[in-house]
Amino acid sequence: MPTLTRWFVKTAMIYLALSLLLGMGVAYNPLSGSGGLAGLFPVYLHLLVFGWLTQLIFGVAYWMFPKYARGPARGSETLGWMTYLLFNIGLLMRAAGELVQQRPPQSIWAWMLVVSALLQWLAVMLFIINIWPRVRGK
Amino acid sequence: MPRISRWFVRTSLIYLALGSTFGALLLADKGxxxxxxxxxTLPWHMEFLLLGWMVQLAMGVAFWILPRFSSGPPRGNELWIWLAYVCLNTGIAMIIxxxxxxxxxxxxAGRFLEAAAVLLFVIGNWRRVKPFGADV
Known part of the structure; x- marks a missing residue:
């Protein structure tokens, strides 16, 4: 298993644990009506579906999809690492931004969500650019 | 990777691009x-990523890597899988x-076609869920 895949898969496992822990917080709904984390349901969902599932797929696809006979066997490793970094920085910024945005003032944190959206989008596009040519016969 | 898996996987990557683009716009607007x-477009974001990306990718990769038969067509009758591909993507288009x-x-009708796609896929691959080397 290549190093990049190990990073993707291990990070995905950490997100799985984190998302389920956050899920406990989201499920906790005190009778007083305050202090719950229900507003973080979108973060919980994205840590699970994006941080865990999608990240795991990215890592395994990089490892298992048909390799090239010439040149770097799995395409550009640099693009792969950029995908990894943008993906995770973007996702963590989103989580932090949404956590803080629960409370005013919102200005800097609001822009943090915009930047995190851009980083995650770029990560996905880089992954697609890198993996698309490897979707082929032997 | 067989031809039909390539269709599934490439289509799933297109949906990943579309779903992520709408997701990024939604998140930015939240900020x-x-x-x-x-x-x-929130329902599009969810439909593209859950059905278009994840389910479709899983189908394509499963058809590629499940154990093959030693006699006859190695991956069984591909007609089931082609029908599943058409039903899934027509269903997604109808939902959108x-x-x-x-x-x-x-x-x-869209959800019916999506369910039919899964059923066709299961029928087409059921016997391939077997130990390697055993033809059931």
């Missing part, structure tokens, strides 16, 4: 709201269309 109408065309039957 700095400039176009609240973008929230009308229903956000413009408010009809009662379109979402039901």
């Amino acid at each position: 700095v709201s400039v176009w609240p109408l973008i929230w009308l 269309l229903q956000t413009w065309m408010r009809t009662e039957w379109l979402p039901v």
Whole structure:
């Protein structure tokens, strides 16, 4: 298993644990009506579906999809690492931004969500650019 | 990777690009709201990523890597899988269309086709869920 895949898969496992822990917080709904984390349901969902599932797929696809006979066997490793970094920085910024945005003032944190959206989008596009040519016969 | 898997996987990557683009626009608008109408695309974001990306990718990769038969077509009758591909993507298209065309039957027909796609895929691959080397 290549190093990049190990990073993707291990990070995905950490997100799985984190998302389920956050899920406990989201499920906790005190009778007083305050202090719950229900507003973080979108973060919980994205840590699970994006941080865990999608990240795991990215890592395994990089490892298992048909390799090239010439040149770097799995395409550009640099693009792969950029995908990894943008993906995770973007996702963590989103989580932090949404956590803080629960409370005013919102200005800097609001822009943090915009930047995190851009980083995650770029990560996905880089992954697609890198993996698309490897979707082929032997 | 067999041809039909390539169709599944490439289509799933297109949906990943579409779903992520809408997702990024939604998240950005959550931070700095400039176009609240973008929230009308939330069902597209979910449909593209859950059915278009994840389910479709899983189908394509499963058809590729499940154990093959030693006699006859190695991956069984591909017709089931092609039908599954057509049903899944027609179903997704109908679910997306229903956000413009408010009809009662379109979402039901879309979900029916998606369920039919899964059923066809299961029928086409059921016997391939077996130990390597064993022809059941």
